Amino acid sequence: MGFSATGGMAGSSAMVGWVAARGSSGGIKQYYLGGLTPDKVVPDKGNLQVIVNSSFITMESGRVYMVFQLATTTSSALPSWLLFATGPTGLFPSAPGYQLVKHLDKVSIRIDYTSGSIGNSQSQANGSSSSSSSTPQSDSCGNKLMNSNAVFTFDTSNLNCFPVWNAQDFILRYSQSSSNIWSFIVSAPDKNSYIAMGFSPNGAMVGSSAIVGWVPSSSSITATGGLKQYYLGGTTPSQVVPDSGNLQFVANSTLITSQSSRLFLAFQLQTAQPLSRLIFAVGPTGVFPSVPSFALAQHQDKASITFNYASATGSSSSASSSSSVNSIVSLKRTHGLLNILGWGILIIMGAIIARHFKQWDPLWFYFHVSVQSLGFLLGFIGVISGLILNDRLHANVQIHKALGIIILVLACLQMMAILARPKKESKARKYWNLYHHNTGRILIILAIANIFYGIHLGHEGSAWKIGYGIVLAILFFIAFIFEMRKWSDDEDDDDD
Template sequence: MMNTSFKFSTQLLFFCIFQIFISFQILKVNSQDSNTDSCNSNLKLKGGIFFDTASFQCLSVWDQQGYILRYKRTNTSVWSFVLSAPNTNAYIAMGFSEKGKMVGSTAIVGWVANDGTPTMKKYFLGGQSPNQVLPDEGNLQLVNLTSSVVAENSRIYLAFQLSIEMPSNRLIYSVGPTGMLPSTVNYRLTEHQDKTSTSLNYNTGQSETKTLYANLRRSHGLLNMVGWGILMPIGVMVARYLRQYDPIWFYSHATIQSLGFILGFAGVISGLILNSRLQNNVNKHKGLGIVILLLGCLQVIAVLVRPDKESKIRRYWNWYHYTAGRILILLASINVFYGIHLGNAGTSWNAGFSIALVILFITALILEIRKWKRT
């Protein structure tokens, strides 16, 4: 009977891990969705674009944010551009830079207000602070009466023409924080939520993306999600529901928790590196990450100084280890969702992690019921 119960419990845990793997495959597939626009589709909008969009070059310039750029040299001194991106209730921007840096560049920025009013502005990026980003300034000349912003099919389209013989091939794209649109009083921009830079060959349509730490950002999210958010709960489940199989439960618990700690530690460090390079305002997310890391380190130290079973203080050690571990998991789950929100990673990441947590919860519930029946 004992072997049958052990077999059932381990099979259930393996099923749990398999289902989590499937949820990440769903996340991977969903993350490839470009929200109804692609270079394979014709640009047919109900809203107004005030110039001919036929025979445009088209390329995906920022896969992570779903940015697609269409452009054409209309005549010797006019270039036409249409930038499309998911409509996340945030501004989208396309900057032209001589040196590939944001400071010193001129950007075309567009957004659609909550009441449906579209707005496009030219900005000169004189520095990194908001008061140095100046509206209606810069060295680009927009062709009169050709600029428009269109919101359609869950996307926003930024259409404009430049009066220039050859625009800079160093292009910078950014997206603003969700729900923080410029006011009509001073049109001041809040700090971007994310940005990337590319080098575009206008003749061939080839774009070399120099995305700013996109891989590091993705690794940061996955390491923390898997380490703190998935492996740690599985390790807790092993300790709670397989304890009768001594010492198998202990070594399994220690191995899973150690792997989770290593991945989580790497995730926090990558996040600190990312923050130091991007200089984004993510103090709450960063603070939670540091608290989670400290709790993880305390758990490791607690294991190293674990008293004997016969010790009088063993019960207090058990209480501390139990409580600190569950606080860590709770904070980690909150911080993963918060990080997904800050990174504007989309519904696919939220869905993937949510499915994983639901699977863990259902598995724990089944094992808890079996535990109650045994006792």
């Protein structure tokens, strides 16, 4: 039996007792649960003031009884969260280390010592808790929160209520508790999956911070429940970072509980005004974050809304299935590949041909025009796909978008310059060459910079940057070899 300030095992102090079968010795000790690893579970340590000679452990009629007395000034000095756990069969602490084996199952409850009322209970961690019910019930804004006084840590009597996601039956309750504190409770059906609520600067999942809660079913032996903040830095699992984000929670306000087959995710934020772009998600059935990484599995469904806190209204609600998410990821990568191939490879190849293969006149010219035209076509399609992607994501990529448009305009000027190309003997030819060559150089420099910037914005990781960097290095190496050869030939001509 443990006493916790937050409902989590880490940081709590516990009394542990055991009675081995067939007359083997038993024992009782206090442990301090300093962390998740065995070396942080320390025997004969903790914050409990156990009265001398008051503790003992005994077994009668097939039941184990653990008895102890604690010395406190008042009942309020005791933490309101109680933890209970059972160990694995046949494994007990023993001399000399008295190391505690990981529990087989556990539960946490919140208790009011003065009234004797118990809040909620379930296998949980990090300030979370739950209770189960065999009778499924729906929730609506007309319903009162169940056992609100005993369960939630903040006042729930004056919460505004709004159905935010009808497809998944998500209901949001909220209120401004003070000038800089906002209270939230999200209600959703308990489908044995995690639920999440995120706050986004632009409506997209990437770049948002989310609070995620989960309560595994009683049949989930290895998974325990919990609640964590995640920063959604990208679309890959490594970029969804636990215990990170921009949300400032009020201490001891976070809670996840399951009641009557519904999950209730509660928390308070320290902010003058929460972001109005809200994101909600449901995780895959039976897949939960777990130690040590607490990696978050990809959601099976999500929704994004723009919410007006003053009027309790939402707009532009959109649900996105996993197939829709995959289509956006596919469009993003298509956009990147087209622009890399068009602006970042073919245009450079065309410039190398024009500079170093003029001895094969007029073949070099036709080859140069063909390669540049193909690069322009692929790059043009890439820009259009980027505009479509930006319209779907509503992402803040103004610099990347502006550079892409400038590159497209320069490329259009280059294509039109072919039609206005003066003859070799014309006096205007040298001015045309000056314009055409320098515009091409500026286009290539901007294209390379925007490609790397686009990979950064797309959160595709270092693989794309390294891959394109290798291709770019090969092209520059080839250009350098041809340039050295050209300089050598020019010196030979001067000597002659």
